[in-house]
Amino acid sequence: MKLLEKAGFRKPSEIQKKVIPLVLQGKDVIGGSATGSGKTLAFGAGIIERIKKEKGLQVLILTPTRELAEQVGNAFTRFSEYKQLMVAIVYGGISINHQIRDLRNSEIVVGTPGRIIDHMERGTINFSDLKILVLDEADRMLDMGFVHDVEKIIKNCPKERQTLLFSATISGDVEHIASRHMKNPETISVEPYVDPAKLKQTYYDIPKNLKFSLLVHLLKKEKHGLVMVFCNTRHNTNFIGRNLRNLGMDVLAIHGGLTQQKRNRIMEKFNKNKVYVLVCTDIAARGLDIGGVSHIYNYDIPKTSKDYIHRIGRTARAGKEGIAINIISDRDYDNFSNVLKDSSLNIEKAETPEVEVVRMMLPNQDVQRRQRWDSRDWQSRRFNRERHARNRERSGEGKREERHERHGQENSMGGRKNFRNKSRGRNFGGRRRIPQRSRNYRSQGRRQGNRSMSFSRRGRF
Template identity: 40%
Template structure:
């Protein structure tokens, strides 16, 4: 059974970077901000991607969340803008949450550098975004639907952007954005700097990649399988009430930081309310929440103000949350890929995690 597997002790080769951040030919002020964030040694994708991006080459990167890919593209693009303040960068992401995370990282790297960014995502009013775009920001970070809405209103023009990042392209296509992505690519300037990141490379993704990139450098980061550090097991309900079984598990002190996945927005909202009534510190994350509610839920979970985050699959990819002790599949995932993405939220950074799947 695919849901039962013990965590393995996996011997990984020690990574020996070719560079240190101090070695990169980037603006001194940017280097200072990188050091202030605590970075000294680049991750594999940063080590490979930053030098070629600084040369202006197109890049296709095959790497998972949690590999440091955001900094891999932000650092050279920030340096590019610092050298030419007229340079404009567009970063397209599948989810609001990922867009927010990228902007947060961008703000750390650009502190006191006089660069300006705008977040263009759904779930919040479009008015402030229209206002902010009128200030000619250096960076625009957004989701495909909202970016298209802004172009329809002639508040944003895709051909203004000389540097473009498509991030987590496979996820964008999974979410039904293939036509939006193709449209955005068709409206970009012919001469541009193109960056393309995807965890997997199915045929649909390769098709977009070929339209988007010119003579790219390909960087594939060998990842330890997400499941290697994760104890996987099943909970057989045998007629017991599913919510009561979950509540009993949560009383165990080992369940410190728990991500619970379910199939529908309605069922996850209901579960959150029922657990809360039983005294569990919990909140829900799903598509019916406003953007501010979603961000507050993520922040509370990240900072350990709640024990449990119940979520639909909107949260199973792109979120980078440390120290999740348990992932619980309250409802079965629809595909094996969804299962792998869900359990990949635990057992990270060399730590062991636990994934439990409920069966009737």
């Protein structure tokens, strides 16, 4: 109860009431619960009560994304203060050296499957003392293609352990993992954390060329708190975010192509209300605890109803009201029909308002702008070359060059050699001629086998 009070829970949530006693009894648990229902504290409170401060890794928590690993790891750090337990957070995209040092003295490790396997191959993580294994957001972890990685990690863990698996949906792959690696698990399911009665869902059917104009119109018209605009691709996320910023809006864009440090900074700014609009891919649809989101805009419609439910689950949480708005055009009809197959969703059609057409900067306009500048640079270089040539002509240097070249062509090779001797060390037209003595040194070096001398004088080393 100390942890619940410290985390701000006056009374345990439904999943906390059901899971904490089972964890304390050492039983395996399959928990079906959405993000934000308090499941991290549900298994965290029981784990921290069970383990002691001893040398060696005792708890391993696998998460699908870096952001979720950071979030769960920070939560365990807060929860375990009174026991002084060490928590290591390991994921890719950052230096591995600090993680290696943290792993030596940590009782709890939170990480992504890829980086955990990296440490296994390096021999920097030891599972011999492991007591508890947690698979958080297991369905998403398997959807992202971590099936073989998860299997490999589980096989390296001791057979005598407690396994806790949490998933928003219990799919066939999740059941397969549970049947192979869990012993008589207790299955817990709770009601959705999002209140359907307080979530208003609408859609606008509009021509493709007016989608962005409608989005801008709604963002300016609607009174909102934090707003999340979902796109299906990284390219579209950057494209929409850049065009909203060009209109003077406080907007940040996040997707899996950004570095981890940049993603952390963006989420920190959004959580602290330093920006009010976040354009994102499905990387922000699950696992992250973001409070105060009032509006969800689906600029691109997800392919499945499951992904749609995860997106709209970012709002209407903890008893608050929320709005989910879908902006669809003809290319979204197939995806939207897949979403509507879920009979539990009640999405009403809204009347499309008159919107002012907003001009967008097309993706290739930046390239065209750079090309224009490149052509200007080329023209500038050409102008400078012509100017230098004119100056040389005025000074008579060009005429001297022409006279010397004509003299060399008319005479024999011996004459040209004498000409080179006479012109030793002079600079004609910006090109430095090598003195004859240096040429003799080079040839002597080659004859004597001193290759270092000849190569160094040519400037190859």
